[in-house]
Amino acid sequence: MRRIRLTIHPLLFPILFFGLTIxxxxxxxxxxxxxxTSAISWIDALFTATSATCVTGLAVVDTGTVYSRFGQTVILVLIQVGGLGIMTLTSLAMYLLRQRVSLTDRIAVGQNLLHDPSFHLGRFLISIVLLTLGIEALGAVLLPLASGGGMDSYLAVFHAVSAFCNAGFSxxxxxxxxxxxxxxxxLVFIALIVLGGIGFSVLVETGTWLGARTRQAVTHTRRPVRLTWYTRVVLQTTLFLIVFGWLLVYVADYALYERSLPTATALLVSLFQxxxxxxxxxxxxxxxxMTNVSLLVIIFLxxxxxxxxxxxxxxxxxxxxxxxxxxxAQIRGREQVVVGSIATSRETLNRALVLTxxxxxxxxxAVLLLSVTEGGEVPHIQSxxxxxxxxxxxxxxxxxxGLSTGLTPTLSLPGKCIIIALMFIGRLGPLLFIAVLQNIQRRESYFRPEGDLLIG
Structure with missing residues (x-):
């Protein structure tokens, strides 16, 4: 009797596992x-599960009161699983069981986690889990101390995991x-958020670099230790965006207007946001x-x-x-797109343009659909x-x-479904879109005639 084998394309694994987890x-x-404190509808349960697994943080009900301790623990587990990534955990499980991972899994996870797929997958995945748990545990220890006992151990663990995974659930x-x-x-929350947002490879490399610099300072050696170009770009751009957003939010919300917050608190609030x-x-x-200017800055960030x-x-x-x-490059008339001191490849530029x-x-x-579902019949003067x-x-x-101006809890049923789809697509869509694009692209062996169109 002939055995039938079912094969699943590697690109479908993240969709299936994320969907099943949700x-x-x-x-x-x-x-x-x-x-x-109250019953939970199916749509609200699905919304919360999607938001937690996709580490979004949007909520249609109050997490701290509507859900019991068991429900909050379920949300915490979904956040942790979503933060690490279902594909990462699956590949790690395969590695621990077989002590080897196929080339397909190696490339797939490499595209998701690293800028360079030439790495030892098993050791790196173990490092991810240990590093994540270590940072979260440190955050859970520091939060009760930083709050002067205002957070108990359970609250500290929940918020440390939520912060490092960039989930935003509170x-x-x-x-x-x-x-x-x-x-x-x-400062504890800012540190957890930044560490969880710079990427695992950057986190590991930066930690190694700091360790090497510390040893140099102790041993008084002068061997040059440099971060890679990719890591420098990530860290420099992250720092720029933090400072850029900090200044703009402070100016737009506090510096130009009379606000009740003291200057020190206003600066801290602006930095945190x-x-x-x-x-x-x-x-x-x-x-x-917040002012409309600040909301536009936050949308940009x-x-x-x-x-x-x-x-x-x-x-x-x-x-x-x-x-x-x-x-x-277009303003200066350059042929190459230069980031730092190195020019990016044409493929990188194309992926950035298409992804954007x-x-x-x-x-x-989505804006068009929500405008229809959330009071599309209301005249502009009333909305x-x-x-x-x-x-x-x-x-x-x-x-x-996961930030909200307060619209999420008031969404209609179709509106909630649209936001659920957005969270799922936002978590997996861009990555899968680029991966599919790479698979279907074929280089043509000929050039077509060119022409000029009137632009502007």
Whole structure:
């Protein structure tokens, strides 16, 4: 009798595993064990499971009261699994069971986690898990100390995992607004968010570099130790975006207007919002009370997001850096797109352009659909400001950020379904789109005639 073998394309694995995890999480969150103060509908359970697995942080109900301790633990596990990545955990399990991983798995995970697929997958995946758990454990230890005992061990563990995974889920109804003036608590959260957002390969390389520099200082040796070009680009762009967002939010919300916050607190709040806007999703000030300028800055930061191979979403800081370099090259008339001191390849530029266009197209379609479902029949004069709220919500969902102006809990059933799809596409879509594009691309062996079109 002939045995039939079912084969699944490697690109389908992340979709299947993420989808299955979300469904299991939704069933658990809908159960009576997860119920806290009130019953949970299926759509709300599915929304929460998607938001947690895709490490987004958008919530239609209050996580700290609606869900029981069991339900909160389910959300915590979904955040951890989503942060590490289902594909990463699956490949690690295969490695531990077989002590080897196929070339297909090696390349697939390499494209997801690293800028360079020539690495020892097994050792690197173990490093990812140990490093992640170590940083989260350190954060869970520091948070009770930083809060002066205001956070117990359970709250500290939940928020440390949520912060490092850039999920933005909080058990406080006002997110982290009660800690807006606490410098130690803010610094711990900022450190966890940044470490979780720069990418695993950058995290490992930076740690190795710091260790080497420390040994040099102790032994008084002068052997040059340099970070790779990729790591320098990620760190420099991340620092620029943090400072850029910090200054703009402070000027737009506090420097130009009379605000009730002291200057030191206003500076701290602005810094925190600049950091958390790039896919972390926590807030120490009411987003709905921020100025339109600040909301536009946050939308810009959310769209960029974190670094490749990290827990965060967005088009990624490297894509943003390549796009800026492309713009500069066009202004200066350069043939090459130079980032730092090295020119990017034509393939890298093409991927950055296509990824940006893909993301903007998805966002525009989602904004149009939500404008229809959320009061499309209401005249503009009666719905002033709603379009900005919709754009903010859509970018937050697609970039897996989780910040909200307050629109999410009031969404209609179709609106919730649109946001669920956005979170799923935002977590997996850009990566899979690029991978599919690489597979279907074929280099033509001929050139077509060229012509000029009137532009501008």
């Amino acid at each position: 469904l299991i999480g939704a069933v658990l969150l809908h159960s009576d064990y997860s119920r806290g 058990l406080y109804p006002d997110s982290l607004m009660r800690w807006q003036s606490s410098l130690p608590v803010n 600049s950091v958390t806007s790039r896919t972390a999703g926590f807030n120490t000030v009411g987003i709905e009370h 959310m769209l960029i997001g974190a670094a490749p191979g990290s827990c965060g979403g967005g088009i990624k800081v490297t894509t943003f850096r390549v796009m800026v370099a492309f713009f500069v 266009l893909f993301s903007v197209s998805i966002i525009c379609v 002033r400001g709603q379009l900005l709220e919709i754009v903010f919500e859509v970018v937050s969902a697609f970039a897996t950020t």
